[in-house]
Amino acid sequence: MKDLDSELSVRALGEQGLLKRLQKFCPADLVGDDAAVLTTQPKKSLVVTADMLVDGVHFSDRTTSPEDAGWRAAAANLSDLAAMGATPIGITVGLGVPGNLAIAWVERLYQGLTECLGQYNTVIVGGDVVRSPVTTIAITAFGQADPNQLIRRAAAQPGQAIVVTGTHGASRAGLELLLHPDQGHDLAPRDRATLIRAHQRPRPRLDVLPFLFPIPDTQHPTPIAGMDSSDGLADAILQICRASGVGARIDRHQIPIPAALSNWVGAEQAMKWALYGGEDFELVLCLSTDLAMKLVDQLDQSAMIGITTAQPDVWLVDSSHTYPDERLSFEQGFQHFR
Amino acid sequence: MKDLDSELSVRALGEQGLLKRLQKFCPADLVGDDAAVLTTQPKKSLVVTADMLVDGVHFSDRTTSPEDAGWRAAAANLSDLAAMGATPIGITVGLGVPGNLAIAWVERLYQGLTECLGQYNTVIVGGDVVRSPVTTIAITAFGQADPNQLIRRAAAQPGQAIVVTGTHGASRAGLELLLHPDQGHDLAPRDRATLIRAHQRPRPRLDVLPFLFPIPDTQHPTPIAGMDSSDGLADAILQICRASGVGARIDRHQIPIPAALSNWVGAEQAMKWALYGGEDFELVLCLSTDLAMKLVDQLDQSAMIGITTAQPDVWLVDSSHTYPDERLSFEQGFQHFR
Numbered sequence: 001m002k003d004l005d006s007e008l009s010v011r012a013l014g015e016q017g018l019l020k021r022l023q024k025f026c027p028a029d030l031v032g033d034d035a036a037v038l039t040t041q042p043k044k045s046l047v048v049t050a051d052m053l054v055d056g057v058h059f060s061d062r063t064t065s066p067e068d069a070g071w072r073a074a075a076a077n078l079s080d081l082a083a084m085g086a087t088p089i090g091i092t093v094g095l096g097v098p099g100n101l102a103i104a105w106v107e108r109l110y111q112g113l114t115e116c117l118g119q120y121n122t123v124i125v126g127g128d129v130v131r132s133p134v135t136t137i138a139i140t141a142f143g144q145a146d147p148n149q150l151i152r153r154a155a156a157q158p159g160q161a162i163v164v165t166g167t168h169g170a171s172r173a174g175l176e177l178l179l180h181p182d183q184g185h186d187l188a189p190r191d192r193a194t195l196i197r198a199h200q201r202p203r204p205r206l207d208v209l210p211f212l213f214p215i216p217d218t219q220h221p222t223p224i225a226g227m228d229s230s231d232g233l234a235d236a237i238l239q240i241c242r243a244s245g246v247g248a249r250i251d252r253h254q255i256p257i258p259a260a261l262s263n264w265v266g267a268e269q270a271m272k273w274a275l276y277g278g279e280d281f282e283l284v285l286c287l288s289t290d291l292a293m294k295l296v297d298q299l300d301q302s303a304m305i306g307i308t309t310a311q312p313d314v315w316l317v318d319s320s321h322t323y324p325d326e327r328l329s330f331e332q333g334f335q336h337f338r
Numbered sequence: 339m340k341d342l343d344s345e346l347s348v349r350a351l352g353e354q355g356l357l358k359r360l361q362k363f364c365p366a367d368l369v370g371d372d373a374a375v376l377t378t379q380p381k382k383s384l385v386v387t388a389d390m391l392v393d394g395v396h397f398s399d400r401t402t403s404p405e406d407a408g409w410r411a412a413a414a415n416l417s418d419l420a421a422m423g424a425t426p427i428g429i430t431v432g433l434g435v436p437g438n439l440a441i442a443w444v445e446r447l448y449q450g451l452t453e454c455l456g457q458y459n460t461v462i463v464g465g466d467v468v469r470s471p472v473t474t475i476a477i478t479a480f481g482q483a484d485p486n487q488l489i490r491r492a493a494a495q496p497g498q499a500i501v502v503t504g505t506h507g508a509s510r511a512g513l514e515l516l517l518h519p520d521q522g523h524d525l526a527p528r529d530r531a532t533l534i535r536a537h538q539r540p541r542p543r544l545d546v547l548p549f550l551f552p553i554p555d556t557q558h559p560t561p562i563a564g565m566d567s568s569d570g571l572a573d574a575i576l577q578i579c580r581a582s583g584v585g586a587r588i589d590r591h592q593i594p595i596p597a598a599l600s601n602w603v604g605a606e607q608a609m610k611w612a613l614y615g616g617e618d619f620e621l622v623l624c625l626s627t628d629l630a631m632k633l634v635d636q637l638d639q640s641a642m643i644g645i646t647t648a649q650p651d652v653w654l655v656d657s658s659h660t661y662p663d664e665r666l667s668f669e670q671g672f673q674h675f676r
Contacts, residue, residue, distance in 0.1 A: 032581060033491050034418040034565050035387035037483070042380040048463055049373035050478065052432035054470040080372040094390035094432070094476040125386055132392040138432040138476030140388065145375070153371050227372050243370060
C-alpha cells in the first residue's frame with residue numbers, strides 16, 4: 001500500500017484531492033475559507049516579502065531533495081524578514097505542478113517547508129495548488145516588526161561598524177560538493193557534511209534580533225542598517241552602501257570563512273565563494289561600534305569585518321599587505337560568477 | 339525607438355533590468371529593501387489569500403490580453419478578500435517568464451494589475467521576477483477586517499436568506515464569444531461587448547461591504563456567511579452549505595441572469611452557465627431576511643435567491659412548476675463542465 005501511494009501522481013489524485021492532503025500541513029483553523037484570518041499585534045508594522053522558485057532554475061533534484069527544496073524556500077523568505085528586523089507571522093505557498101509529479105514529492109516538499117517554519121514558530125496559512133508544465137513554488141512571507149526597530153538598507157551612516165552574523169562561503173562549497181561528489185576527498189567527513197548541510201539547510205538568522213533589540217519599542221540613537229547575504233556578502237555590502245550613499249572598507253582577514261573550506265580550495269577561492277557565492281543567509285549589519293562589539297561578543301562566528309565611510313567606494317583591504325586593495329563592484333560579482 | 343523597445347525581450351533586458359522597470363508600478367517607498375513595510379490599523383485582523391495562474395492553463399493570449407490577464411488576476415484575489423469582509427492593503431506578485439517574452443507583455447500585465455488595484459485603492463507592495471519556461475503569475479493579497487465583521491463560509495444558519503450581489507453566467511458567455519467569435523451574431527453589439535467585458539474585466543465586490551457593515555466594530559445578531567462565486571454559483575452555495583452543515587432551497591426564477599444571455603442561448607443553457615460557469619466574482623451571502631431585503635433594495639441587480647434549511651440538501655426548485663426540483667451536488671457541476 002505504502003509503495004503504491006508514494007507513486008500516486010498529481011493527475012491521478014486531482015488538484016482538489018491534493019489540496020485536501022496538503023491541509024494537514026496547515027493549522028486547521030486557517031483552512032476552508034476564501035482567505036486565512038490572522039491576528040497581528042497592535043502597534044506593529046506588517047512586513048511582506050515574496051519569492052518564486054522554478055524547477056531547473058532555482059532548484060533541481062540533482063542537488064536538492066524535495067524536503068531540502070522546501071526548507072530552503074522557507075528559509076530564504078524568513079531570512080528576508082529577519083533582515084528587516086521582523087518576526088514571522090506566516091507564509092502562503094503557491095504551487096504549480098506537472099500532472100505526472102508524484103504526490104509523495106509534493107508532500108515531502110511541504111514536509112521540508114513546515115520543518116523549517118516550525119523551527120521559527122510559524123506556519124503555512126494558505127496557498128494554491130495548480131497544474132503547470134514546470135514545478136514552481138511561489139512563497140509570500142509576512143511578519144511583524146516594531147516600527148522603531150526596523151532594519152533598512154538605506155539607513156547606514158559613515159563610521160558605523162559592519163558586522164556579519166556568521167561564516168560565508170559554506171553554502172557555495174556545499175553546492176560544489178553536491179554537483180561534483182568526486183571532489184573534496186581530502187575533507188574530513190564531518191566537514192564535508194557541514195558544508196553540504198549549509199547549502200541544504202540554511203538557517204534564517206531570526207535568533208539575532210533579540211540581541212539587536214533587547215527592549216521592545218526602543219530605538220538605537222542611530223538606526224541599524226542591514227540586509228541578508230542571500231546574493232553573496234559583496235552584494236549585500238554594495239547594496240547597503242548604494243542605498244545609504246556611503247562606502248565601506250572591509251578587512252579581508254576579518255571575514256569569517258570556515259577553516260575546512262580554505263584548507264580544501266585555498267584562501268583565494270574560499271574568499272571568492274565567501275564574497276560572491278551567496279545563499280549563506282547571514283545578516284550583514286551596520287551599527288554603532290559599541291553595539292557591534294556587544295553583538296560579536298554574544299554571537300558565535302559573528303565578526304566585525306569593516307567600517308562604513310563617507311567616501312562612497314567599497315574597498316576590500318588587506319591588513320597584512322599580501323593582496324593589493326581591491327575595489328568591489330556589482331560588475332565584479334558578475335564576472336566572478338555568471 | 340518605440341517599436342524596438344516593445345520587442346525587447348526579457349533575456350535582452352535581464353531580470354534586474356526588468357525588476358527596475360516594474361518598480362514604476364509600485365509605490366516608491368515600498369521598494370528597495372528585503373521586504374515591504376506596511377502600516378495596518380489596530381484591532382483589525384489580517385486576511386491573506388494566494389493564487390497561482392499558469393499560461394495555457396488559467397489564461398491564454400487567445401482570449402486574454404496581458405492587460406486583461408493582469409486585471410483578472412488582481413480581481414480574483416481582491417474578490418477573495420471581499421468574500422471575507424476584508425478591505426485590501428496590498429498584493430505581492432511573483433512572476434516567472436521565459437527569456438524570449440517581450441518586456442512589453444510584462445509591462446502590459448502590470449498595467450492591468452495596477453489598473454484593477456487602483457480602482458480599489460490598493461497597490462503592488464512587492465514581488466519577484468524570475469526566469470521560467472512557462473509564464474506564471476503568483477499573487478498573494480492581504481487585507482484587513484474588523485474581527486466582528488468577518489464573513490465566513492461556515493457561519494450560515496437555517497432560515498437565512500441567500501443573496502447574490504449581481505447577475506451570473508455573463509463571464510462564461512463572454513468566454514464563449516472570445517473562443518468562438520463567429521457565434522452570437524444575433525446579439526446586439528452592446529450586449530456582446532457587455533458579456534465579453536464581464537469575462538475580461540470582472541469586478542471584485544468590495545463595494546458591497548459598507549452596505550453589510552455600515553457601523554464599524556458592530557456585529558449582526560447572527561454573523562453573515564458567504565463566499566464569492568468564482569467557481570460558479572452552485573459551487574458557492576454547496577460550499578457554504580457543506581461548511582455550515584445546512585441545506586438550501588434556491589428558486590431558479592430568482593437567479594439574476596442577463597436577459598441578453600437567455601435570449602441568445604436559451605433559458606436552460608443560460609441557467610447552466612449561471613450555476614456552473616464560474617468567474618462572475620459576485621458575493622453569495624447568507625444573512626437575516628431583514629438585512630437581505632435592505633441589501634437587495636440598495637444594490638442593483640442583486641437578488642434574494644432562496645433560503646437556508648436545516649435539512650442538508652441543496653435544492654433548485656421551480657416556483658412555476660415547469661422544471662422538476664433538482665438536487666444540486668458537486669458531482670453535477672463536474673458533469674456539466676469538466
